[in-house]
Amino acid sequence: MRFAIQINEGPYQHQTSDSAYQFTLAALEKGHEVVRVFFYHDGVNNGTRLATPPQDDRDITGRWSELAAAHGLDLVLCVAAAQKRGIVDEGEMRRLGKDADNIAPGFRISGLGQLIEAAIVADRLVVFGD
Numbered sequence: 001m002r003f004a005i006q007i008n009e010g011p012y013q014h015q016t017s018d019s020a021y022q023f024t025l026a027a028l029e030k031g032h033e034v035v036r037v038f039f040y041h042d043g044v045n046n047g048t049r050l051a052t053p054p055q056d057d058r059d060i061t062g063r064w065s066e067l068a069a070a071h072g073l074d075l076v077l078c079v080a081a082a083q084k085r086g087i088v089d090e091g092e093m094r095r096l097g098k099d100a101d102n103i104a105p106g107f108r109i110s111g112l113g114q115l116i117e118a119a120i121v122a123d124r125l126v127v128f129g130d
Contacts, residue, residue, distance in 0.1 A: 003027055004118035005037040008129030010045035011060035012053075017046050020128040021063055028071050036074045036118035037064075039107075043129060044077040047107035048087050061104045068106030075107045076114045 005024055009016035024034055039046050046061055053059050068075050077087060083096070089109045093101040103109065119125040 001027075001124065002033045002035050002122045004035045004115070004122035004125045006115060006125060006127045007037065007039050007043035007046060008041045008127065010042040011051065013042060014129065016129040017043070017060050018058070020126075021060065021067070023126065023128075024073075025067060028067075034071070034073055035122045036076055036114060038076050038078070038115040038118060039081075040078045040115070041081055041129070042085070044082045044085055044087055047075065047077045047082070047104050048102050049104040050102045065104050065106040073106070077103070077107055077109045078115075079109050079111050082109050 005020055007017055007020045011017045020037070024037060027034060045051075046064060048061065051061050064075060067073055079092070082088065083092070087103060087109075088096060088098055088101050089103040090101045092098075092109060
């Protein structure tokens with residue numbers, strides 16, 4: 001089965017990102033394909049490299065980055081939601097005249113078309129969060 005995953009909540013607001021991560025990991029381990037993981041609304045906060053959780057807490061962004069590297073996952077942050085929350089990649093940094101980028105490894109920024117395409121290509125779109 002081919003899954004597209006949408007995450008609408010930040011990494012430490014609710015259980016949402018943890019649940020989405022565990023679902024994605026389990027799907028991959030069972031041999032399913034994950035077409036794309038799309039982070040929307042506050043979910044884009046999963047993609048900032050500046051979050052630094054305490055040593056005794058889980059590093060949700062780091063886990064997503066590692067999973068993407070291990071399985072070639074496409075982790076996409078919604079461009080409009082990311083800009084509103086101050087998350088930019090190198091291209092957006094230059095385009096918007098910012099002095100730094102803060103996107104985590106394995107993530108990229110793109111538009112809602114990426115979510116639509118993933119939903120069309122996948123067998124199932126699984127949404128985590130409101």
